[in-house]
Amino acid sequence: MADLRYGAALNRALADAMAEDGDVIVMGEDIAGAGGSFGVTRGLLDRFGAGRVIDTPISEATIAGAAVGAAMGGLKPVFEIMFMDFATLTMDAMVNQAAKARFMFGGQCSLPIVLRTPHGGGLSAGPQHSQCLEAWFAHVPGLKVVCPSDAASAYGLLRGAIADPDPVVFVEHKGLYARKWDAPDDLAVLPLGQAAVLRDGRDATVVCYGAAVHLALAAADGLAAEGTSVEVIDLRTIQPWDEATVLASLARTHRLVIVHEAVEAFGVGAEIAARMADVGFDELDGPIVRVGAPFMPVPFAKGLEAAYQPSAAQVVAAIRKAMGREFSQEA
Amino acid sequence: MADLRYGAALNRALADAMAEDGDVIVMGEDIAGAGGSFGVTRGLLDRFGAGRVIDTPISEATIAGAAVGAAMGGLKPVFEIMFMDFATLTMDAMVNQAAKARFMFGGQCSLPIVLRTPHGGGLSAGPQHSQCLEAWFAHVPGLKVVCPSDAASAYGLLRGAIADPDPVVFVEHKGLYARKWDAPDDLAVLPLGQAAVLRDGRDATVVCYGAAVHLALAAADGLAAEGTSVEVIDLRTIQPWDEATVLASLARTHRLVIVHEAVEAFGVGAEIAARMADVGFDELDGPIVRVGAPFMPVPFAKGLEAAYQPSAAQVVAAIRKAMGREFSQEA
Amino acid sequence: MAKAQKPTSNHGGLLPFYEALQLIRQCEERLGQLFADGEVPGFIHLGIGQEAVSVGVMSVLGTQDTIASTHRGHGHALAKGIPLDGFFAELLARADGVCGGRGGSMHVADMRVGMLGANGIVGAGVPIALGSALAHRNRGTGHIAVSFFGDGALAEGVLHESFNMAALWKLPVLFVCEANGWSEFSPSARQIAFDLEAWSAAYGVPCVGVDGNDVVAVAEAAEKAVALVRGGTGPVLLECRTTRVRGHFEGDAQKYRTADEGDARDPIAIAEARLRAQGIAESELAAIADEVRARIDAAVTKARASGPASFAAARADVYTPLVLGEAC
Amino acid sequence: MAKAQKPTSNHGGLLPFYEALQLIRQCEERLGQLFADGEVPGFIHLGIGQEAVSVGVMSVLGTQDTIASTHRGHGHALAKGIPLDGFFAELLARADGVCGGRGGSMHVADMRVGMLGANGIVGAGVPIALGSALAHRNRGTGHIAVSFFGDGALAEGVLHESFNMAALWKLPVLFVCEANGWSEFSPSARQIAFDLEAWSAAYGVPCVGVDGNDVVAVAEAAEKAVALVRGGTGPVLLECRTTRVRGHFEGDAQKYRTADEGDARDPIAIAEARLRAQGIAESELAAIADEVRARIDAAVTKARASGPASFAAARADVYTPLVLGEAC
Ligand SMILES: Cc1ncc(C[n+]2csc(CCOP(=O)(O)OP(=O)(O)O)c2C)c(N)n1
Ligand SMILES: Cc1ncc(C[n+]2csc(CCOP(=O)(O)OP(=O)(O)O)c2C)c(N)n1
Numbered sequence A, B: 001m002a003d004l005r006y007g008a009a010l011n012r013a014l015a016d017a018m019a020e021d022g023d024v025i026v027m028g029e030d031i032a033g034a035g036g037s038f039g040v041t042r043g044l045l046d047r048f049g050a051g052r053v054i055d056t057p058i059s060e061a062t063i064a065g066a067a068v069g070a071a072m073g074g075l076k077p078v079f080e081i082m083f084m085d086f087a088t089l090t091m092d093a094m095v096n097q098a099a100k101a102r103f104m105f106g107g108q109c110s111l112p113i114v115l116r117t118p119h120g121g122g123l124s125a126g127p128q129h130s131q132c133l134e135a136w137f138a139h140v141p142g143l144k145v146v147c148p149s150d151a152a153s154a155y156g157l158l159r160g161a162i163a164d165p166d167p168v169v170f171v172e173h174k175g176l177y178a179r180k181w182d183a184p185d186d187l188a189v190l191p192l193g194q195a196a197v198l199r200d201g202r203d204a205t206v207v208c209y210g211a212a213v214h215l216a217l218a219a220a221d222g223l224a225a226e227g228t229s230v231e232v233i234d235l236r237t238i239q240p241w242d243e244a245t246v247l248a249s250l251a252r253t254h255r256l257v258i259v260h261e262a263v264e265a266f267g268v269g270a271e272i273a274a275r276m277a278d279v280g281f282d283e284l285d286g287p288i289v290r291v292g293a294p295f296m297p298v299p300f301a302k303g304l305e306a307a308y309q310p311s312a313a314q315v316v317a318a319i320r321k322a323m324g325r326e327f328s329q330e331a
Numbered sequence C, D: 001m002a003k004a005q006k007p008t009s010n011h012g013g014l015l016p017f018y019e020a021l022q023l024i025r026q027c028e029e030r031l032g033q034l035f036a037d038g039e040v041p042g043f044i045h046l047g048i049g050q051e052a053v054s055v056g057v058m059s060v061l062g063t064q065d066t067i068a069s070t071h072r073g074h075g076h077a078l079a080k081g082i083p084l085d086g087f088f089a090e091l092l093a094r095a096d097g098v099c100g101g102r103g104g105s106m107h108v109a110d111m112r113v114g115m116l117g118a119n120g121i122v123g124a125g126v127p128i129a130l131g132s133a134l135a136h137r138n139r140g141t142g143h144i145a146v147s148f149f150g151d152g153a154l155a156e157g158v159l160h161e162s163f164n165m166a167a168l169w170k171l172p173v174l175f176v177c178e179a180n181g182w183s184e185f186s187p188s189a190r191q192i193a194f195d196l197e198a199w200s201a202a203y204g205v206p207c208v209g210v211d212g213n214d215v216v217a218v219a220e221a222a223e224k225a226v227a228l229v230r231g232g233t234g235p236v237l238l239e240c241r242t243t244r245v246r247g248h249f250e251g252d253a254q255k256y257r258t259a260d261e262g263d264a265r266d267p268i269a270i271a272e273a274r275l276r277a278q279g280i281a282e283s284e285l286a287a288i289a290d291e292v293r294a295r296i297d298a299a300v301t302k303a304r305a306s307g308p309a310s311f312a313a314a315r316a317d318v319y320t321p322l323v324l325g326e327a328c
């Protein structure tokens, strides 16, 4: 066991995948010489050379489109979009090309592409450098969407994403890159589509992913002190998400809260809530409560951004509300 | 009263808005000389001239970006994106620029922009010419999203969208352009944000928009024959949607079904279901059931597309399920 | 019907070209008819008048060279070697279609012959070809990628991005602009402000202009261009001046256009004139046309006999089935 | 500190330029310091070394001419006349910030002075300027729009689309490329394959190249370029060769770069040399610098005294409040 940063885990995943498979290449803006804006691709150029670690011009649409063609040609491109906000420029390639190629060509090809990109706030990076847009991609048949919450899952899921035969949008949280966790030296590759129950509980289920996992764990800690037992499920994969694990938990706790940093309205949480309000309806003993960002762009000022980002206190309040105790005294 | 086609109503709305306000311009590919791929802008060039009715090159990203600058300069641009699938190319301009300008510039400006675009299937147009992507835009603070279901609302909502000071994504359904309805000669302008209860009912509420409204009405007709009374709510505006009207209806019927042609997973219906599973939880006497497209790209073959698109029969089944009668005999 | 008669020589390679031109032309005409009869659903964009571009360019490519195509992609697919049966079955939306009836005209593709797909998004094939070229280079295949696009597509941002990137990295990609003068219902001249040759030269991409309706001229120009590309000096642009004889799509009433345009430059007539000058017998020409017609008849018959596209099969192809444990 | 002394002449217009250069330089330096001290949150990209571009171009624009800027936009905003108080308050994320503390460095904007916004998305300002030019023309304002972008931004598709559209429609837009040789941490030469002048010429957009560090040269070139644009013949490109003295953003360790680059071409030093050649007294120069410093001190003091940005106000500005019945 050793301390491992989220960013370093991602770096190791890339290096291990590249070492194992000569068809894996990485591309992006300043990812080679400079090692990436958040350092995730550091050292890869020296180790694997400029043929496989490719600095591109500032041409996001073509980077993504080229990944489609490269994958058709047998490569496994992993490309970085520096901020998720810039993924707006890749939507044709990802949605009309990558997501549909297998289907619309009658299963003739698979496109093993990974779009890596950081989302989320906390850096005062402002409205165009902080968005969480994963719900868009989750709405697109043919894409998979992943978002790890800690170092070990970052490693395992990125390996899983690269090994996956289909296009994956791999979302990293900017606020997690520098955080570290105890991790085994021998990190496991994780298959996509499986959630992790990070904490068992009886009274309520909290479903979350990415940085929001840590809010949920903090909230669960806080509530444990007053005797409320909260189950925390880290989705890990957003598309396809692990409905069975969520439903099984709900069947035990009968209360559901969903937390993410993305804007609440029309976010990932909406789908989870909607499914549980259908297939899980009979298990529900209280309202499904979501915690997400308010319906506004991400503001620049630190104070505004802090007020904007979901907090553990909001998660606690949401759990109370889901449990029908919203009018009880504050913790 | 006279017969009015959906497409003609949109055309009249554009003409009336342009006649009233010299700052309204329309732009797009082949919208001037050719009158648009679906004829919605026919005749505008002759009437308002090439200065205000502008054929553009095939440059969607720049059309949308130019609309932002034009609106800052006092124009009210209404631009057409020929198929909603091509809106993938406008996402930076719409999401990072148009949606955020007012907020991130401290309220210095409003951007009265309308992006008009057709969605939906039924033409065997295949996976890249049939998508319903409105959920993406509804997730973006700063944008409004509208989708009319008939001629009168097409007219009224497009006038409302053009008059609205903020950017609006105005979604039209390809399958409705040629349909006609009885409509008053004196068409009303409709404000955004207000749903219409198209049919009163006691037993279940169906929330829908666009072409799906007609599935819901057909389903309600069918169920009326067997004594089930279904309320049909046409959302009209998807962002901001009329939560109060939906909640009030749910409080009467206690059963909720949501229908749209877009892919069910992570679609617009997810948000409505999620909100009702929260604020409307106490009113719910059964699961919230959604009807939407399956999780696959829109297929080309007529038979596949027909199987893909939601049907009135599916809506009937969903209502039965919401009412706890999914095992009752078929109609 | 002319009596079938084996050609006595291939007339300096021209006869196979002629046959390929006939194949595309007759396929397009048949599709136009099938569309008018309601047998082909959706939108179809015919390449009548542009056949020589496909035939000429493809004549210098191998099966493993790759092409990325456009909404007007039938000719590209056919010249690249897509099997006729699967082609017609796809256009007719049948189970035996090369794409299982899920793609149709705008998405015909055949990876086995390096046809990476027609494309419903104007310009979108260009980065795909770029990526394919990158794969060729990285995997050392020695093959090249070819990107077809129209003159209207020149307005899309990805054209610029891809020219820049291809030039920067000296990728083995041939850009082929089919300049038919139209961008849907508008003359391309009203949409494109720049001079293509000068524009391309600015990136250091040499532009070879050619009469796109003369298959011999296209083949010769393509041969030179492809030699450069294979030589590793980087991308080349082939500008083929050609003619869109039909409407933008079938059903286009073409009110924006006078009728007589372009007929004089019919690629088939030009090839026939060359062959006649070489002394070919009319009966040989007719025999080829007949033989092609028979192949098409057979393919259409087979397509019609194919079952409807399968929903279950389509649903199963959204993602690649995971072999247990494969992805980890 | 030099004794304040009113300048006796404006030295052929050069003194106001000098003052504007000083203003930008000192603002940037102050921001660098405030950032290092933790008073400025987020990312800031300083334009030290590039001041002459902003000052020279803006010297030939009126308040109602519009500009669309970039992530490196402080100089543009200041030269266009953004009030210092609101500028610093914005960078310090205060309620009195010109954007209410919601935008920060990458989004400073002031519609009153025709500054349509810095922009966090590389290239995105270019179509915005294009649209602004369309509005100028349609509304007959007689004003022009100016689009600033870096040499790295040249790789974005919208550059091409916008050049094409501006040329096609002969819009009153001036394109200004600030060619500082860098695109973040990479030399732009490794990202841009094309020759800018030849590329621009292909669209029929005349390119005027100039030493972007000599404010007089920029002003003269801009004057000519803007005269053409105002004359209605269509867009012009001004290529300003300049120097990015600092890192890409503050905090950039610049390991990719040797230290000595560009110092010799300092725009302030070049302007001072000109003024000295005209016989200006050192004390006059110092007085200007002092006066600018005092204004900045005052603005920073005021910004610090401003309250924190208001969440409620921000929340209320996502949409425009509807006056009852207004939208129908
Ligand atoms: C991104 C995008 N925008 C618009 C369209 C609609 N469209 C289809 S073909 C076409 C014109 C293309 O012209 P050109 O590239 O010259 O090809 P041609 O039709 O002449 O073969 C347009 C605008 C599209 N399919 N994709
Ligand atoms: C669409 C997009 N891609 C990437 C970035 C990250 N980025 C910010 S500035 C920059 C380099 C821009 O270079 P240039 O245009 O020359 O401007 P300079 O920084 O030299 O002033 C990059 C890649 C971005 N902000 N937006």
Ligand SMILES: [Mg+2]
Binding pocket: C150, C151, C152, C178, C179, C180, C181, C182, C183, C184, C188
């Ligand atoms: Mg064309």
Ligand SMILES: [Mg+2]
Binding pocket: D150, D151, D152, D178, D179, D180, D181, D182, D183, D184, D188
């Ligand atoms: Mg630069």
